Amino acid sequence: MADEHQLEPQSHIGIEREPDLEPERRRRRGHGSPMPQRSRGAHGGAIRRDVDAAVTSVGGARQAAGIAPDRLLVVEFHSWDTGCRDVFEERFGAAVVDERLVPTDSGDELTHILVQFPSQQEVARLRAEADQYRRNSNQTTGLPPGLRRTFFDGLETIRTVSRGERIGARLADEGFPDTEPFYIDVDLWHPGTPKGAREVLNNLRQICAAHQGRVAEDLRTSSLVLARVQATRALADALLDLDIVAQVNLPPVLPAVYGSLFDEIQPLPDHAQPTGDEPVVAVLDSGVLPGHPLLRGWVVDERDFDTGENTAVDQHGHGTQVAGLAVYGDVARCVDSGMWNPEVMIANAKVLRRHPQDPRWTTFPDEHRPEALVERAIRHFHETRGCRVFNLSLGNRHDVYAGGRQYAWAEVLDQLARELNIVIIVSAGNNPAPPMPAGVATREDFQAGVRDALLTDPAARLCNPATSAIAVTVGSIARSASPRTRDSFAGAPEGAPAPFSRVGPGYESKSTQRAVKPEFVAFGGNFAVHAFAGGTPSWVDRDLQLGEPTTRLNTDGGRPLTAVSGTSFAAPHVSNAAAWAFDAVEDALGTLDANAARAVLGVSSTTPPCGPDWLLDPEGKETWDRLRLVGYGMVDVDRVRASLANDACLIASDSVDEDHWHLYAVPVPANFANGSGRRGVSVALAFDPPVRASRREYLARTMWVEVLKGLTIDEVRNFRTRHTGQGSAPSLPQSKLLDMRPTKTDVQWSTLQVRRKEWSRFRGLPVAAGATEPVLHVLVGCQGRFAHGEGAGQRYGLAIRFWHGDAQVEIYQQLQARVRTRARQVVRARVDRRG
Template structure:
């Protein structure tokens, strides 16, 4: 059963506060202690490496954790008998180490530990730890997520360490490994052997997998074969087999697609078209390219593959089209900003469109720091002026950005490089920016030739798409905020060919009369309308929702895809690629018994606080070990000025604190009249991001996760408050409002106990407060 989201009432008073500053961090160093620590790590690593089996020679395999920016070849200065095998991440180097090299390491660490200065001490300083390459390191992403199949035998893909520069060693490795498979009764299916990749597809049982394959020295990773695929019959669905859609109610919301136009007579789009215009000279409103029609279909229906499977095409809102691109999906010779301004004002005034999908980007304008470009600034200005939501794509990388094998071997680390920076207008702070996830990881060739390991998906299901771009935006604001399914690529390791066929999102086809109603397409352009669709659904449920509230609700219900946090151990890199994650729709539009959202909307003067008490229901803090979460999100729309380094004029942020009552909280913040005092205010512990990281953008969110509560837990001994603070830059006084609007959402969820009565208990507490105030 579902319920309307609840309203969270504000507490009084609103005391002043002063600006805060951040102090420098300090990191002490003790070389001798560092040496002793490394000695301990090395001993453990030797023990771990000695548990490996197999191997084409007698060397041990070590994993070196190194400082950021360390050149792996520097390790060879310690001993030429160290062979660098791979750099798995920016700070993880894997190497074969001979017995002689190990003795040199031990001797130099002993010198360092005793206070001496060994030869090449700077290399030892750059080492953080030693480890063996453990079974958990060899366990691939899909295998970690799904576990071994329940069948007696199953197929696995084993990737061996690539030996690119030594063909003789590579031949020795493959011959030895093939013989090892036969000796241990694995069923060999096929293999790929190239200088940059060695893959074996084998059939085995669980004992062979767990106790042999995952312990083999020469095995880099073991994973499940691809299994998510696009059913061909989905794309072949015929109009006669589908129930024709019925037009939305006349008063339903209208969303706008700013693109190459739409094919308004498409059988599934036509009944929901609310208006079409062209804002590009010499072109009518029709889509001569196809991009706009593909975007519009997803924006209107969301998951079209699911809609086909369930024969359920029910548009909840109208879609309006503003054509701003020509037949090549390019802007004309003029500035696209002018067309965007005209299109937005026209569609807003004539059709009351309040949500605009912008799957457009300028690849010549990546955001690599400095000032925001004009397209982004245009969206930021219109967002604030008209209270409208722009949903914007991060932009894509082209196939020729990397060589074939590099797409696979360097994934996902290359997603964090400077070249993958988001492009204009994705940096816009007042817009929602969307990156892409892979839905499918099996293409038509993998289905047709299941025993051939040559065709390899670059990303697996729910991992970042290989072409998606990364943030952050100006001032290190989190971008993209959200991700959604947008497609995948595969690599044929025999011919180095990249393909997207049957790996994209299903959507509506411009040439439906000759080529079918549907096609699949890859790109962040097709991830973006998934979020636009959800924003439109919220507007159907909450018609007066501001763009601040739309952003807050969407981000509040976003979660990092399972396992993705393991792909980027560095929190900044993780958020730069995935933002706050993908939207979980379970309780997005309406609350449910075990997942409750509270909404607050207000306006706040500069140097002031607003206080909100979060009611803690009994079922949330009840006994038992299970997954419970508290998510708080704040959204505001800032005025901007590109001639200032800070760009945004307003600064709103929040803190979550525990205290005996509202008087203690107001006193706590009122006394924080210096930067140091404010820093010492202790926020509720265990936040996923923390104030510094989340506060850079105009939509800010954080999640607190609780496994169990004891009698001393803050949520049992104290009351919980959210404090919203405004502290503007002095230069922005002339362009800010006396009272700046914001939206605040608080969500409590019990992910384990679906019978938890959170909604009724929170509702009762909120109603009791209203009666007391009355």
């Protein structure tokens, strides 16, 4: 039996990697679908006519709008050649502002790209090359003959973007407001240079001035030019016809949140106040009520970011509800136990206000883009308070992701997460009207039908900005299945995905390149189904006994608790855990690292209470359906905060160059084979690559992680480094790979990758030749996808967890003594609070 002190919570173990490996053997990338056979004379003439028609169309709209017709022209191309982007950028000096794959009826894929030519001069060069192609010339001009033929053979269509394609989702649903002026969000195509971005913004200001409008706010990043515009109908119509405009939309409005009250509880005792050593979560929302009896003293800073309410105090309720869960992590557990122990402090970043026409709703202030306001708030509390965790229980339900280009808001979050080394937690979004299954006979069949609809209904996919690649997205599962409403039953069983919760996948450049989203789920309420005998069923979204308990905006002197439903209230559960993950990483490594914190969250996740059967994964293979519904599962905050004798977490933080590997050797604890019961190994890899919304692949780099067994370090090097000898490079036998789930293929397009291996009957692990004990080698690799100009090094965090179901099995000390441990620069004794 382990000593008593060994059963107490311990700091996670910081580990170091083995000496560097050589660069990887890169595989050549494909060249797209087969090129069609062309009659070059006819095809070249058609290209010339299509280019002329597109330029004429652009020029006419430009002249009507009153801006220069010969600058920054945007034209759409479809090509069978996946390399056509390089030709436009390198040979014609153009900027590709959007790129994605478009499936055809035959099952092949065309490359869709929008090309922004700096001036008519570059378009003239394209025309000249088309003429050379039409004559089948062997003369080298701007393009060598072979490249010219490949490039123009691949072009299928050339046109301008239509007016309808520029209409955003909410504008399409609701149309323009009747009263002028009104505010609209305008996204402009980014030309790729700061000078070009200034030029398109100046063009926008010109048009606004000519149509009695104005640019209220603008936001520029490396690939985005966004504006909030006060507009007339005439101005909006002009913008919808303009080639430099990517989208015109109505500003987002966030839905109302309702709740009911619990019984009276006592305020926090005077001694339950922060010491100042607790982690801080910044809540970007409608504000927080700092005088709330359960939050008093725990709101350490607050600021109103120009919402127009002239106070940082919550006037709506949503922010106070979110803050309670961030502070306590699990309010329901506090209610059940009667013990209120706040442990996380709040920085109140007020970015939302009550809607002027309907106080049940929240909205961003009229003159500000959400992207700009959120960026200001994040930068402020990162600079002034050192905040590392930011909770965004926000989303635009009108922007439901259906593949294609990444959302601007999501890209802003990704760039901030990378630049500032922070963790941003985003709610998956809510579907207010989930489909009602038909033709079902039982309650269980109905609930299963609701679950299945989450996977088949396009309206149930993630909404903006939950597709963010580096931010952590959180969906909702039901805590309760016992509604208070008469003549009703719960839409989901306990522990299952809530009917309203949106599901993945996240950003996908093609069906085989999709991100795991949401990464996690947490308790966030449930819906009830209400129907009188023989009547049409309807959803009940405000049932007291189905909601997630949290703090209420009790400015009326009423009870301080409420129960609410929505992914907004699942997200702060994970924000609370993320704050502790930063602490755990600093204790183990002596540094603050967002990637390592995300990795710790990953290896601390477990299957939701509904079980794998309900998640359409009865064999526990981490199927894609399961990943879409709940990602990697629920985060266990106790596992985040500390290791135990039988549950040990190893952490690494490092940087690897593109097309290189890092290797970690982990001797398997001898006690891991002892006793009966389940046991397992989990690995999680998190990284923060550069991103570009103008690129189809979006992620400038991808990474992967594999676990190898029964090999020596020299054998690993032989299999994985450059092959310089004669014959083919040696391939790694599949028998040497630990069979982990999900597969590497399923997670390789995600910036957080969690893979697991579990044994119900453990028969041991192979021992390498010449070794005396089994060793697992964890291999981490990085692959560049496209040029980005941000250096070759890619930061990453790695977490490895060994666990055993028998609490008497000691593995922590054996791991600590045997791995290549990392010397800590700073050690903070926080473990005493984790018991």
